[in-house]
Amino acid sequence: MLSRLVILLLVFILPFSSYSYQFRTKAKQALVLDLASDSFIFDHNSDEKMAPSSMSKLMTLYIAFDYLKAGIIHMEDKFRVSRKAWERRGSSMFLKEGQSVTVRELLEGITIVSGNDACITLAEGIAGSEENFVAEMNEVAQNLNLNDSHFVNSSGWPDEDHFMNAKDLVMLAKRIFTDFPEYYDLFSEQYLTYNEIVQKNKNLLLFHDIGVDGLKTGYTNAGGYGIVASAKRNDRRIFAVVNGLNTEKERIEEAKRLIQYSLNHFNTKKIFVKDSVVEEVNVLYGKDRKVPITVANDVTITYNRKLHDQIKVRIEYKDMIPAPIKKGQEVGKVFVEIPDIEQQTIPLYAANDVQELNFVEKFFRMLF
Numbered sequence: 001m002l003s004r005l006v007i008l009l010l011v012f013i014l015p016f017s018s019y020s021y022q023f024r025t026k027a028k029q030a031l032v033l034d035l036a037s038d039s040f041i042f043d044h045n046s047d048e049k050m051a052p053s054s055m056s057k058l059m060t061l062y063i064a065f066d067y068l069k070a071g072i073i074h075m076e077d078k079f080r081v082s083r084k085a086w087e088r089r090g091s092s093m094f095l096k097e098g099q100s101v102t103v104r105e106l107l108e109g110i111t112i113v114s115g116n117d118a119c120i121t122l123a124e125g126i127a128g129s130e131e132n133f134v135a136e137m138n139e140v141a142q143n144l145n146l147n148d149s150h151f152v153n154s155s156g157w158p159d160e161d162h163f164m165n166a167k168d169l170v171m172l173a174k175r176i177f178t179d180f181p182e183y184y185d186l187f188s189e190q191y192l193t194y195n196e197i198v199q200k201n202k203n204l205l206l207f208h209d210i211g212v213d214g215l216k217t218g219y220t221n222a223g224g225y226g227i228v229a230s231a232k233r234n235d236r237r238i239f240a241v242v243n244g245l246n247t248e249k250e251r252i253e254e255a256k257r258l259i260q261y262s263l264n265h266f267n268t269k270k271i272f273v274k275d276s277v278v279e280e281v282n283v284l285y286g287k288d289r290k291v292p293i294t295v296a297n298d299v300t301i302t303y304n305r306k307l308h309d310q311i312k313v314r315i316e317y318k319d320m321i322p323a324p325i326k327k328g329q330e331v332g333k334v335f336v337e338i339p340d341i342e343q344q345t346i347p348l349y350a351a352n353d354v355q356e357l358n359f360v361e362k363f364f365r366m367l368f
Contacts, residue, residue, distance in 0.1 A: 032238055036270075057110055075102065076104065081097055082121065114218075148163075184214065218243070269301055307340070311339075
């Protein structure tokens with residue numbers, strides 16, 4: 001038999017407003033992820049295959065950051081610019097063939113001005129050839145469970161076999177932020193000066209006062225104008241993607257609207273703290289009659305403020321758990337139901353061991 005506890009989260013939520021607003025976007029694909037709750041709070045065609053354009057440079061950066069963190073390459077290492085890199089058209093940091101460029105400079109050339117020449121130079125310097133590097137991009141994508149992504153080059157140069165979807169792109173941006181926070185500041189540098197040429201960061205949202213501090217823009221004829229951006233307000237951080245827009249102006253306007261909508265209309269709340277006791281459950285034939293149950297990590301929810309009175313938290317567990325019980329044994333689940341957001345399921349674990357009574361102890365327990 002299961003015991004069910006339903007909690008309406010009304011006490012700590014902001015006062016209810018009857019105002020209702022449904023966000024609409026011009027983007028062909030759009031998605032927003034709240035970092036604290038790891039939940040998607042806006043989704044428009046996020047599973048749709050799309051041309052990610054230069055936004056796929058995030059995978060090139062992820063691999064470079066991984067090599068840096070592992071100490072395999074270093075910021076002051078120098079890589080030589082090949083003819084292939086020099087000849088590549090499109091966004092450029094204006095490298096010259098034969099020039100030696102530091103890893104730091106190449107990273108700045110990618111994060112600030114989206115240099116295709118910088119991507120190829122970095123790829124060749126790390127893996128010996130861009131082809132070898134691309135093979136690693138696809139391998140890493142599988143390891144990160146980016147199962148709807150496939151890469152043909154390091155720069156996002158147009159190719160029908162080079163694709164991602166918005167969900168993979170947001171998850172990759174999140175992994176860059178969480179796995180390599182020491183390099184994240186590279187995305188917020190506003191200008192690059194190289195070979196006596198000054199260029200402005202292509203992420204123009206950095207110049208708007210809305211909390212954006214990264215990550216990457218993109219444009220191709222096939223994909224349209226897109227951006228994957230991250231924004232922070234107080235203790236909240238979100239990752240957002242818009243793609244498939246017609247102009248650079250539309251890209252900025254739609255991304256800005258989506259970010260402001262996500263920060264203004266949604267709230268985040270921690271409902272359970274890691275290792276805190278959620279309930280105490282009866283134990284059958286245990287030396288302890290009850291065992292506390294807990295969550296392994298903080299449980300945080302993100303919700304649309306106008307729907308606060310429709311949030312439900314349900315805890316399910318057996319009325320009585322037979323001993324012996326091991327600490328960390330799964331003994332129940334928490335279900336969080338929020339309108340318009342996929343239900344969250346969080347395991348509940350025994351907080352400590354409970355030993356089983358021996359035969360004599362069981363006999364006397366039955367008597368008393």
